[in-house]
Amino acid sequence: MRIDTTFNIAVALALAAGCSHGSQFKDKAMDFAAVRTVAVLPFQNLSSTPAGAERTREVFSELLFASGAVYVLPSGEVARGIGKANLGNPTTPSAEDVVNLGKALAAQAVITGTVKEYGETRSGSSTGSVISVSVQMLETSSGKVVWQASTTRGGIGFWTRLVGGGGDPMNNITEDAVRDLLGKLFK
């Protein structure tokens, strides 16, 4: 009995090691059906990879657009709106900034994000790719956060430690992370 329990716990832990981590908040009072047009602002980059935030932002915009749920403004249009609304720091806009941006772009919501980790990670002789990102949706009539989610994907898994290899390509991990975030949005 004890061996069975220990074995089950060990299996559960092993399975959990491959899972993503993340949190979510969704405003129950928000009518998301009213969100037709969204602007994805440049993401804040806290990782050591200079292009990580931009890459993640593009993948997020792409997959959000491909979901068919909302119309995502092209990045050039967002850049024009940022200029027009005179945003001092587009990665961390204030509530007032969000309202002004919404009027400039005729968007019902803006999405901001923070990339906490992006790129290669090492543990001993093993390497792997990892991404950790959190995103927020702010509705432009009041500048309030109506949805927030975070996720972490990749890393050095059991098999990578055992047999080596560099893990999954960064592109695939980024897509996985974004799909996880969008899965939370559509849950």
Added chain:
Amino acid sequence: MTSWASCSSSARSLAALLCAALCGCAATAAAPGARSVKAGNAPPLRPIAVFPLVNAAGVVAPMREIGDALRRQLEKQGILFVEGAPVDDFLARHRIRYTGGLDAATAVLARRELGVDQVLITTVVAVAREPMPRLSVEARLVSAADDPRIVWAGGFSRLGDDSPGAFDLGIIRSFDELAARGFAGLARSLAALAQHREVPSAVCPPAGRFRPRSSYRAAALDLEKPLTIAVLPFQNLTRRRNAGDVVSLAFVRQLQSLASVRVTEPGVLRDDLLRFRVVLQGGISLDVARMTMELVHADLALTGVVRSFDDALNADGVPRLEYTVMLLDRRGDEVVWRSTSYSQGDDGVFFFDAGKVSTVGDLACRMAQSTVRAMIDRPPTPPRKIPR
């Protein structure tokens, strides 16, 4: 240093006249410096101007040798053309430095002063001699008219060991031979066009493995009805120079091959963007897209971003390409297609490199072709709601 063309032009003209006299054929000279080479009993072909080749390979390229290879193949097919000194003088006289496209003013001048009806624009997309010769070229024939139009678009992408065959007997180690074989196909296609015969298809073979990884398609998009599409310069986020131009040229060729689509000549577009001081930094805004489409009377504007571009010039290298492309609709003022593609030459290759794509030019062609196919084939993205 005298141009190779001007040194040999008088000698070659004399040879052509002697040949004509001996063979009893008439040697036609439609314009100063024009050359015509008898090609069997082919009817007289309309003259074309061959603009100096553009180097978009990102490295120093043997442009003279490549130009020679093109000229030889055009002569072999009996295509009447003007190149070398007369074209150089024409460009110098009118201070035209950019030969990667044809704007309306240059087209009218070319028709009047060079006596040509069409201009051949050729861009070298990738080139290398070592460790294995490689050459990728995009070309198009543009009418020398008030409203220049793309009449024909083609290209090729070759690596010396594309088809090694048994005991590697099929490997081409000579750059000149590789260039000759590549341009032979282009020249045959041009000759077929000039003789009103069926022109071989310029599209790359379809490949499902290069289809976009994600895409959005609006219900309003219909590429099977008559449309004019302006292909805007792609934003280049890579370190490889001209990566954006390479991908945009690949899309020009693939879209031009659609029967219902007319692609705006990139030279016309470039001229308009410069004239109105339009800067495409940080991606295209809807204002700019709208204005551009109004200027060139296009129904759709295609633009995008190139994020990764790897020529794979080392021996075991695999080309890689990643881009996002968008189609903007002038009427609805919104994006009707958006997709991201990233592929490498050995995607879907498992056994003995069978099906491997060895050059980035070929990869760009196939990915562009797959993207265009997806624009036509994929059903519209169904609407979806975000639940509370």
